[in-house]
Amino acid sequence: MLQVQNLVAGYGKVRVLHGLNLTVERGQLVTLIGSNGAGKTTTLRALSGMIAPESGRITLGGQEIAGLPAHAITRRGLAHSPEGRRVFGTLSVNDNMLMGAFPRLTGSRPKGDVSADIDRMYAIFPRLAERRLQLAGTLSGGEQQMLAMARALMLNPDVLLLDEPSMGLAPRLVADVFATIARLKEAKTTMLLVEQFAAAALDVADYGYVMENGRLSAEGPARKLKTDPAVRAAYLGAAH
């Protein structure tokens, strides 16, 4: 569904990604793990057009999308729930959801039944249903994360990019987030998940990539990576 070849990207003259290759198959949950500063978030930003890649190919369902602006990529079916949630604070929860469906409501993607989809989201995230008319800026961190995910899903995306959905959440909420991701996977949502909680991410994922310094250092089926001592070392350090 999503294929990346030799992706090179960065900020200004500073290059962060040095030739990245990865693939996400339809219906698959792929996770990208690695330490801070490895380039995970930059990868997602390059995929969704938030930054323009220097070179390399990115195809979404066979269509080349590298170099397109973010809104054009979204309209082609790639949703990105960005790092730090980035909900629209002065819009209500309901309006945030509508924004997620913007391409559907304005005719650049098949419309379907938007209000039914909103109801479906409220079923998945009952906390949001209670607060549908509240301004998103007044939600707690965990609720905002739910909203960011729901908003991205409102696109009915072909591929969903999730950037650190667990960031800054209390442990109980982290478990909730992962439970939700597992449910989305069951519903055959194609996802690329960036996570700092490597073990938890590998638990739910089908396939994993490990990143170090802008390059992939390991990849394989999630189950295998999880028992790989190299992955564990990258996080907690080898015992001295």
Next chain:
Amino acid sequence: MQILLQLIVSGIAVGMIYGVIAFGYQLTFATSKTLNFGQGEALMLGSLVGLTVTYFIGYWAMLPVVLAFGLMQGAVVERLGVRQAIKTKSEAGWIMATIALGIIFKNLAENIWGRDDLKFPSPLPEQALDVGGVRIQPMEIAIVVGALALMLAVELFNRRSIFGKAVVATANDRDAAGLMGIDTGKVITFSYALSSMTAAFAGVLIAPITLTGPRLGAVLGLKAFAVAIIGGLNSGLGVIVGGLILGVTETLTGFYLSTGYKDVPGLILLLLVLSFKPSGLFGKKTIKKV
């Protein structure tokens, strides 16, 4: 007492005009963190175009034409002056470019309409109403009603329509709005169009009680900026209150001190607010990110 009331009433009408122009600053600042330094010239052009169009089709039929003209003029400013600078993140770039466009518009106006002040025919009777000894011109009432109606209309558009919500989303977080499939470049162009439209509308509102001419804009633009700062660049209510404060202070200064000093208190107020409460009297403070 009578005189004081009279001065306040006159101040309110002028203040509402400042408020509307300041509202226009807020529109572009919200979406793009930029402002049109030629906002006063947008107002001036609106009033002069309005004057010419009124001559052919009358005041009321002229209004939609001027609004459309304002939209177009704003889009031109954004396209020529601002877009490139936003891309290259050059603050000096857009400041100078919008100043330059303002100069060009003013110069064009001088060549088309001449340098002298022109009388703008009032659509309402010029006979003042007497309310408890205070004289109120019908046009002054029209200004207050018109200004409030315009701000309300824009506000309703932003709250109710999907495109308006897209504007609010862009104002909240431009990158995230892009991820929603919103073409934020277009939203910014639109906000400039809307901003110039409000200025043009303010131009045809105020022209009947003052005079119009190529020099109408500059000082109005600056004072409206003072209002935007006093009220806070992110506070809708603030510009109305700020406009009223400034309008009333001005008529009072003009009467009790000298008309020559009329422009001074507002600007000093601007400097004071920026010195001691830069986010404005009604603005929200933002947390700096490191």
Next chain:
Amino acid sequence: MPSILKYGLFVAALLATPFFITNAYYLHLVVVILIYSILLLGLDIVFGYTGEVSLGHAALLGIGAYTAAILGWKLGLGVIPAIPIAIVVTAGFGLLLALPALQVTGPYLAMVTLAFGTIVYTLINEMDFLTNGPMGITLQKPLWWDLREYADQLPFFDMSTAKLKEFEFYFLVAFCLVVSLVAINRLIASRYGRAFEALRDAPIASDCMGVSVYKHKVIAFAFSAGMAGLAGALFAYSEQYVAPNNFGIELAIQFLLAVTLGGRKSRVGPMLGAIIIVVLPNLLADIALFRIIAGIVAAVAVVAAVTGWRRAEDKTRLMIPVVLCVFFFAFSLALEKITDFRLSIFGAMILFVVYYLPDGIWGFVRGAIARLRPGMMQAHAMIEAQGDDAHAWSANEPVVDSGKPLLEARAVLMQFGGLKALNEVNLAIMPRTIHGLIGPNGSGKSTMMNVLTGIYVPTAGDILLEGRSIVGKKSPEIAAAGIARTFQNVQLFGELTLIENVMVGLHHTYQGSLAEVALATPRARREEADAQVRAASILRLVGLDHLANEEARNLPYGKQRLLEIGRALALDPKLLLLDEPAAGLTAPDIKELIEIIRKIRDHGVTLILIEHHMDVVMSLCDTVTVLDFGQKIAEGAPAQVQADERVIAAYLGGAVQEAA
């Protein structure tokens, strides 16, 4: 070219000019160019170096001019005493203008200066008793003091009526320009010049290096205003008449155009700009000449486009300016009365410069020469000082281990809205140790750094450095007290070279005042030379000495982080906070980093280390504190923390048990 030779040539050219230009009208134009040059060089400090758009410089020129004129009108004082008074008065107004300017930047500041300009304009117009209102003031050119009224009492004092001839006045102006040039060159090459650029590129980092953004903006404004005052006094005597209309907003915009078009951050640029804005109106007065020039510009554009056509990647982007130039030529032919469109042409020029010459003519020339002959045109002064191991470290006595904590945080609470980013955290950092601060993203580590360095003021709790509370102190004060830091998102001064970046950190080692810098006293020179050696030594320590004269923004990411550490070390800190120094570094870089951090510790500096690379933390730290969700969940020796169940859970997520 050595600078002495450059000065010599320039002075020779100035001296020779009146012998070639004997026509009084043209000589007067040259005088105006020189006067504007003084003002524009001053404006460049604010506009080019600190990066703020000032629309108030026409008003400042007016203040200088009116000071001179009023002194002449009311007191009969001549040009020589008027100059220093005008400088001081105008610099005072510059301070006044800087007051609101301290709080704001960018568009706000531009509007503030615009408001300032309007107020000054209004006051000059209205205060008849002092300024003679719109009528203006006419004045002569006496040298010292016009005392003819008292001629009877002072028969011997005949100097009073000595007046300057146009010719002599020219030399007075030329002398002022040369003095200004020297002063500005010294200022820019000094720590003040570096501070101006530092506060533009990264204000927060600048504050955290002890270089107060506040103070240096005031200095920049006051200095710039003083230059405007000098120019104003000369302007008044050059025109022999001042009126409010001479100092309108339009002139302020012309000044900005001049600096941008000539080229910011240079000496040549503003002077080129001065020539252009003085000559241009004269050019525009003659339509035949204007058509010829427009024709030449169009022809050059077409030729350039044709030759560059093959290489151009984006052909439409290339076409636009060419079409515009040709259109402009056609416009000039169609035009009948040029003066009507003077302002439009002027506006079009500003747009053109903003789009196609953002670095100005001089910037363009410099770039072109640098491409053809690299090394010939240096945007920065080359600093050749050689460093050694001994000079990398402070001469101060290192902190002794007293057994008491160097830094203590007591129940620090930091609340943003409803969110408690730090929830009553206690920390005790023992001297000469490396204290690790770890935790998942968003757990509050960086917030802690910001609280410790005064960027945030904690909602509650206390922070003690060597027993003294630092809560509520501003970042520069905390830096001066001995806390230095690096940033998670690297915040270097991008347009300064590596060695200059480090020298900003050495700001605190200077004692010499602004005046000493301008006069280049022995002490000022010695301090600068010492700082250069130390900066070079520090660069050597972090392994960047071979790149000393590169601009920081061109460094790869990993090296930028090392440079930040070097810059922080220059502060001679007691406590150094490193925020994720290893993020984005390659494995060999990390090894080098670990070595550097050890050296720093061995020289008596205490460190707090935020890091995600666990092997770095484990191999370096004496104590580790773990934050999660704004709370301290564990503290102790690395091995102990590493084995802590709660820490593992916080790091790998709840599901870790099965994995282990």
